[in-house]
Amino acid sequence: MGGFLNLQGKRTLITGGTQGAGAATVALFRELGATVLTTARSRTATLPAEMFVAADLTTVQGCQVVAGAVQDRLGGVDIIVHMLGGSSAPGGGFAALGEAEWQAELNLNLMPAVRLDRALLPGMVAQGSGVVIHVTSIQRLLPLPEATTGYAAAKAALSVYSKSLSKEVAPKGVRVLRVAPGWIxxxxxxxxxxxxxxxxxxxxxxxxxxxxxxxxxxxxxxxSTPAEIANLIAFLGSDRAGSITGTEYVIDGGTVPTA
Known part of the structure; x- marks a missing residue:
């Protein structure tokens, strides 16, 4: 992989980079030469302090902290990978989802990307280049009504937001893509x-x-394995994918039954 792709010198922000596919993406981007800053609520022992910023991205203040750290430590950004996501909603279908549960799903799966993009995209547009990758989910197409209605709806919103953003900034040199994993x-x-x-x-x-x-x-x-997700993201973030924008890449072992 290292001989195929080159991310040398690419200033990269990867959210949710301390575990799972996020950690695998951080490791691969570093291996390929990128300068990586990642974020989560707390740092793991394997991550150097200089490439980590602790923040709660479900809040406005947390996103502001990360956006500031990108400017202070990286001097701008070339690639943003929005890995952060998940769900803590209870099972029980729609009736189990109150105001707090719905707000939590949106605050975790949609709003961090919206807020960080709003803060960092102007710099990409000014430099005339950049890549933004939103990690969505196949559950926007295959929601599980017993347990993931809120999560699936938030990821669907992220996907539509990503498509709209791509149409706006592609003429300005910034590529915006989606990666939709299945079960990892x-x-x-x-x-x-x-x-x-x-x-x-x-x-x-x-x-x-x-x-x-x-x-x-x-x-x-x-x-899928976390490394397989990271491989796809690295390719899409690289110059080898230079004419790809606005699309969603499903990586799910064939789970989605339609074309």
């Missing part, structure tokens, strides 16, 4: 598989099958 085998998803397995009286592999069945099946027969 992270530490958290393995823990979920283990919990489901225990409840069903099966092993971890059986727990994974439960998750795949809930998604309607994965033709590839397995989830």
């Amino acid at each position: 085998e992270t530490e958290a998803s393995v823990r979920l598989a283990e919990r489901l397995a225990e409840e069903a009286g099966t092993d971890t592999e059986g727990g994974k099958q439960i998750i795949m069945q809930a998604l309607g099946g994965i033709p590839l027969g397995r989830p």
Whole structure:
């Protein structure tokens, strides 16, 4: 991979870069020569302090802190990768989602990207170049009504926002893209598989099958790995993808059943 792509000297902000696909993306971008700044609420021991800023991006103030750190430490930005996302909403369908739950889903999955783009895109436009990658989800097409209605709706909003933004800034030299993962085998998803397995009286592999069945099946027969997500993001952020903008790339092992 290192011989194929070159991100040498690219000033890069990657949100949510301390675990899962975010951590894999941070590692790959560094390997390919990018100067990376990443953010989460707390730093892991493996991340050097100089490439990390602690912030709660679900708040206006947290986004302001990160935008300021990008200017102070990087002097601007060439690539932004919005990895941050997730859901803490309870199961139980639409009736279980009150005002607080809906606001939390939007504050985590939509507004950090909107706020950071608003702060940092003017610099990209001024320099006439840049790449913004929004990590959405296949759940905008395949919501799970029992548990992920709010998350799926927020990711759908992020996808439409990303498309609109791409049309506005592409003529100014800035590419805007989306990456839509399906199920990624992270530490958290393995823990979920283990919990489901225990409840069903099966092993971890059986727990994974439960998750795949809930998604309607994965033709590839397995989830994606964090490294595979990072590979796609690195390509799209590189100059080799120089004419690609406004599109969404699904990486889900074939989960989405339509073209």
